[in-house]
Amino acid sequence: MSLSDLKEWLYGCTHCGTCKEVLNIFAPACPSGEMYRLESYYPSGKMLIARGVTSGALTLDDEVLERIYACTGCLSCEQQCGVYHHQHIFEVVQALRTEAVTHGYLNPAYMIMVDSLKKDDNVFGKPKAERGDWAKEIEIKDASQENVEIIYHAGCMLSFDPELWNIPQSAINIMKATGADVGIMGMEESCCGGRAYEIGYIGEFTKYAEHCIETFNSLGASTVLTSCSDGYSTFKKLYPNTGIEMKFEPLHMVEYIDRLISDGKLKFTKKLPMKVTYHDPCHLGRHLGDGGVYDAPRKILQSIPGIELVEMVRSRENAWCCGAGAGVSQANPELALWTANERLKEARATGASALVTACPWCVRNFRDTVKEYGEDIKIYDISEIVKKAL
Ligand code: SF4
Numbered sequence: 001m002s003l004s005d006l007k008e009w010l011y012g013c014t015h016c017g018t019c020k021e022v023l024n025i026f027a028p029a030c031p032s033g034e035m036y037r038l039e040s041y042y043p044s045g046k047m048l049i050a051r052g053v054t055s056g057a058l059t060l061d062d063e064v065l066e067r068i069y070a071c072t073g074c075l076s077c078e079q080q081c082g083v084y085h086h087q088h089i090f091e092v093v094q095a096l097r098t099e100a101v102t103h104g105y106l107n108p109a110y111m112i113m114v115d116s117l118k119k120d121d122n123v124f125g126k127p128k129a130e131r132g133d134w135a136k137e138i139e140i141k142d143a144s145q146e147n148v149e150i151i152y153h154a155g156c157m158l159s160f161d162p163e164l165w166n167i168p169q170s171a172i173n174i175m176k177a178t179g180a181d182v183g184i185m186g187m188e189e190s191c192c193g194g195r196a197y198e199i200g201y202i203g204e205f206t207k208y209a210e211h212c213i214e215t216f217n218s219l220g221a222s223t224v225l226t227s228c229s230d231g232y233s234t235f236k237k238l239y240p241n242t243g244i245e246m247k248f249e250p251l252h253m254v255e256y257i258d259r260l261i262s263d264g265k266l267k268f269t270k271k272l273p274m275k276v277t278y279h280d281p282c283h284l285g286r287h288l289g290d291g292g293v294y295d296a297p298r299k300i301l302q303s304i305p306g307i308e309l310v311e312m313v314r315s316r317e318n319a320w321c322c323g324a325g326a327g328v329s330q331a332n333p334e335l336a337l338w339t340a341n342e343r344l345k346e347a348r349a350t351g352a353s354a355l356v357t358a359c360p361w362c363v364r365n366f367r368d369t370v371k372e373y374g375e376d377i378k379i380y381d382i383s384e385i386v387k388k389a390l
């Protein structure tokens with residue numbers, strides 16, 4: 001929606017400040033506000049900025065742009081505001097970004113991403129031909145050439161970051177161990193378009209949404225499975241807005257593994273003596289509203305022999321963000337790493353030796369933060385842990 005369509009929401013913000021803290025815990029909720037400690041970086045300040053831009057009192061100058069791009073799209077503010085006011089804060093931020101793009105106020109940090117989407121269908125400036133390289137050593141069907149029940153969509157992050165290839169490889173190993181009829185698209189896979197949407201490039205998002213839905217429909221698979229929470233939330237929450245019928249079920253890997261365990265198809269043979277904590281990716285939780293996937297990953301971890309799961313103070317709907325979302329890891333790495341380190345301190349306070357999560361954007365950002373800040377904790381995707389225990 002455009003900014004002018006959202007006027008009701010802008011003027012519905014009472015500036016009460018509820019969105020700044022997790023209710024009943026009184027712990028910080030907004031990464032952007034907490035890092036910069038200025039009202040204009042908090043959700044309520046962003047709502048005032050949007051009012052100013054809508055009324056013409058503010059222009060989209062560098063200071064305004066800096067604030068609207070300093071938002072990880074975590075929706076923690078909406079979770080807290082929703083108790084009393086039900087404001088749609090990130091939609092307003094996203095509409096401000098769209099307004100900026102429409103009027104040519106482009107963020108240079110995103111130009112690599114946007115050019116790369118146009119040229120190579122990914123957000124990392126990598127050659128399209130390398131998209132399926134993570135699966136080179138694996139025997140797996142080519143879903144673009146033969147019928148499969150499940151298409152595994154790796155997404156941009158898992159396709160182009162060799163340090164994360166153990167995640168999709170573990171996912172495929174789990175599926176093959178349970179006899180799944182799975183294939184991948186390899187270099188025919190393309191970006192889901194979710195990142196383009198969040199940074200305000202609606203045209204690019206629509207192009208990828210239509211392309212992906214039509215491709216998946218034409219291939220006839222019953223399920224499109226992914227380990228990427230950003231991609232999953234894009235399939236689940238944003239694609240229905242295109243109005244195109246989706247003839248497949250989008251599924252996240254944690255839901256798939258949870259079903260395997262419930263159906264008795266996945267047995268663990270190894271004991272993993274580990275104390276772990278689980279980080280809820282925003283796109284697998286709050287972004288899905290009432291459909292947030294909170295129980296499945298916890299059930300999986302608790303079913304692995306030897307694992308002790310301990311919770312952080314802010315968890316489930318109230319989880320603190322990893323900091324990588326909505327383009328922040330590309331445009332503002334300082335905010336991304338600071339946010340992640342706040343989470344890692346919270347994770348260490350539980351006594352856990354490892355943080356497990358279910359999104360490659362979270363894994364990447366947490367591992368980068370361990371290197372930068374030195375917090376003593378291991379970071380895993382849940383498929384890596386499940387694979388270890390098979
Ligand atoms: S966004 Fe919601 S919680 Fe935050 S100040 Fe406005 S009304 Fe209050």
Ligand code: SF4
Nearest residue numbers: 030071072074075077
């Ligand atoms: S979405 Fe997250 S980072 Fe953005 S304003 Fe809300 S709480 Fe802050």
